[in-house]
Amino acid sequence: MLFALTRRSIIKPQISIFTFSLLHSTLSDFVSVDQDPPLKPLTKPQLKTILFSNYNHGKFSNLLQNVVALPSILYTASHNLTHPTRSSQLTLDSVSTRFDLLQLGHELAHNEFDPESCCVRLCSSQKRGKILVLPNLKLKVVIEALRMVLDLIYDGGFPTFVYGAREGLGRHTAVRYMKNLVENPNWWFTVAFDKVVFDSRHVGRLCSVLGERIDDGRLIGLIEKLFETQVARIELSGFELGKGLPQECGLCGVLINVYLNSFDRKVQKIRLRMNEQNPKFDDDVSDAVVYKPLKVYAVRYLDEMLLITSGPKMVAMDLLNWVVKYLEGELELKVDRMRTVIHSAVSEKIDFMGMEFRAVTPSVLRPPLSEKAKRARLKFRRQREVRAMEMKNARERNRRMLGMKIFSHVFNKLKNDNNKFKFDYQIENEVREIFTTWANEVVQEFLFESVEEKWNWHRELTGGDFLSLKRIRDQLPLEVVDAYDKFQEEVDKHLNPVKARIALEEEKRKGEEEEERKYSERTIDDLTIRGRKKERGRRRREEIQ
Incomplete structure (x- = not known):
């Protein structure tokens, strides 16, 4: 299934924002580096272990007292609210500079926490419109702890x-x-x-849904208070x-x-x-x-x-x-x-x-595609990979054999020359002569009759060379640039796959034309011979009559 989608702009901020210090309170402002080694927050398996230790008879009980109020849970919630670049420096002492985690846990465990006292109310300077109720940092940590607990309870369902x-x-x-x-x-x-x-009607139904899996009136009551204070x-x-x-x-x-x-x-x-x-259809029927x-x-x-x-x-x-x-x-x-x-x-x-x-x-x-077609396509791709590997191995084997032939030819010629080896500089000249004559012909016959080989060499010698960049060429001596250009011209002249393909097509075309010419000549000769034989037979019949 493919979809064509277009991102649309929803929010067009055109209002003035006021009192940013009250709207944007984070933990990164009070992170202290010169403290004890930073503690590690609880992982998800550890949170599940703590949560399911309070699971009895199909319900979670005493979550506010035994889970949310734990200092380790509150510290993990504080860690989630911290900016990722500063979370590694978060410690209990740095959190305590704003509020006491132990005291917050004690208030939650004994149902003494008051969300309304942890709110900030903002209104417009013209005293018109609705009042914005914002939680302070202490209440944000409690809300994050509640979110973590509810997410672990309901996410799998x-x-x-x-x-x-x-x-x-x-x-x-x-x-x-x-x-x-x-x-x-x-x-x-x-x-x-x-x-x-x-409103209260929807919140009441929400609390009844929460009560189906959570047997903790304190936690559900805390959520109701968050809605009453309009924090949630x-x-x-x-x-x-x-x-x-x-x-x-x-x-x-x-x-x-x-x-x-x-x-x-x-x-x-x-x-x-x-x-x-x-x-339901079988695989054979569904394909057709x-x-x-x-x-x-x-x-x-x-x-x-x-x-x-x-x-x-x-x-x-x-x-x-x-x-x-x-x-x-x-x-x-x-x-x-x-x-x-x-x-x-x-x-x-x-x-x-x-x-x-x-x-x-x-x-x-x-x-x-049907399952049969998918299997066939996978089989074809594997066969293509195997053929490519076989061709690569064959090319490597042929190159190896070519090198061994050249080496053996040079070795035998030097060995059989007056039944002794030559150790003077004449050997170098003979080797150079052999390579420029016989070996060059062998390499030419082996390598340059294949368009694929030409294409591979041309790609290796021309692709991605930094000397073709103008800013690099301007910084180099002219001799180096000219030598590079001449080298590229020779590469294009001898290894250009387009030219090689054109040459092969031209050679193939000439071969076909030559074959057609020979075929037409043979046809004409056959027709001429048959015509002559018919003419002789006609004359003989006339003479006999």
């Missing part, structure tokens, strides 16, 4: 088409999934929501510029995935049921028959949903009606029916994740 707020599953992975796995799309649609901010804020259908953007955090993405997990599982069941209803099964594909990136169907439009319409009914009935979300419409995957573009997608026309695509 999400379907494969869920992206966003998951490690290694971002927008690029979603696009790659659509490009590689979606086959023969016919219809698709995105789900557009009316502007919805999670989930707003569907985008955001207004300057409103809501600073409240976005990694915890909100995980909570969106948890809230929509039931919808994802229903879609996954529909996909599996659709695949089971398709008829072109069959496009009915399939449903889904991609969800946080609150953006794209559903794709391969089949008639009625399947897409039934799926659209079910999606709208489930989201509005079970999840109590408002769907914008004017924007949630079905589009043709081939002829219409669709907006998703800030990009425009359109499927490539099926006639442009090559038909998918």
Whole structure:
């Protein structure tokens, strides 16, 4: 499946930002180098070991007291918030310059932590518009710790088409999934929501979903307080510029995935049921028959949903009606029916994740190869590699044999000359004479009758030479440049594959013309002889009569 996509600009910053010191608090400002050796944060297997030690009877219990409140967990959360270039210098003492991790862990363990006291409220200088509620550094660490715990609990239970707020599953992975796995799309649609901010009703349902796997009222109560203080804020259908953007955090993405997990599982069941209803064919039959099964594909990136169907439009319409009914009935979300419409995957573009997608026309695509064709192509490639290796080995063997012949010829000639070796300078002249006559003819016959050999030598002698660069030639003496140019002229004269190919074609053409000429002469002679014989026979018959 191939898609043509276009990146679109969503955010156009045109407002003035104020009080950057309050909006941008990080851990990199107080990292101290002259401290104890830096501690290592917990790895993912270590976090899982701590988490599953509190797993009993299908639920996680006492997570806030036994997991989130641990200093090692809070230190790991602090490490995640630190800039990557300064994370190696992070120590417990450097964190303690802003707040005490041990005291924070004690407050969380005894349910004494107050999120509202760790917030900063910002309002416009004109006292108009909404108030922005921002967490300080202490509350950011707590939110990151909660995100880590919830991510470990729920990440393995999400379907494969869920992206966003998951490690290694971002927008690029979603696009790659659509490009590689979606086959023969016919219809698709995105789900557009009316502007919805999670209120007490949605938060209550979210907490009930969390309670299905987490038996810890303190942790769920802390999440409720984050929504009450508006530190955590989930707003569907985008955001207004300057409103809501600073409240976005990694915890909100995980909570969106948890809230929509039931919808994802229903879609996954529909996909599996659709695949089971398709008829099954054997490999031999499927190679000879072109069959496009009915399939449903889904991609969800946080609150953006794209559903794709391969089949008639009625399947897409039934799926659209079910999606709208489930989201509005079970999840109590408002769907914008004017924007949630079905589009043709081939002829219409669709907006998703800030990009425009359109499927490539099926006639442009090559038909998918069968398993038999794939095996045949793999076999052909292997055979081609083997033939290339055999030809290379043959060339090396012939070169070796040629060298041995030359050496043996020189050795025998010197040995048989007056039955003794010559050790004067005359040997050098004889060797030079032999190489310029007999050996040169052998090399010429062996090497330069092959266009492939000429092409290989021409590529080795001309490709990627830095002396062809103008800035290099200007810095060299003229003698060196002239010598290089003359050498290249000789290479092009004797080893140019184009000229060699033209020469071979010309020689082949002359051979064909000569063969045609001889054939025409033989034909004329045959016809002439037969004509003469017929004329003699006719005359004899006349004389007899």
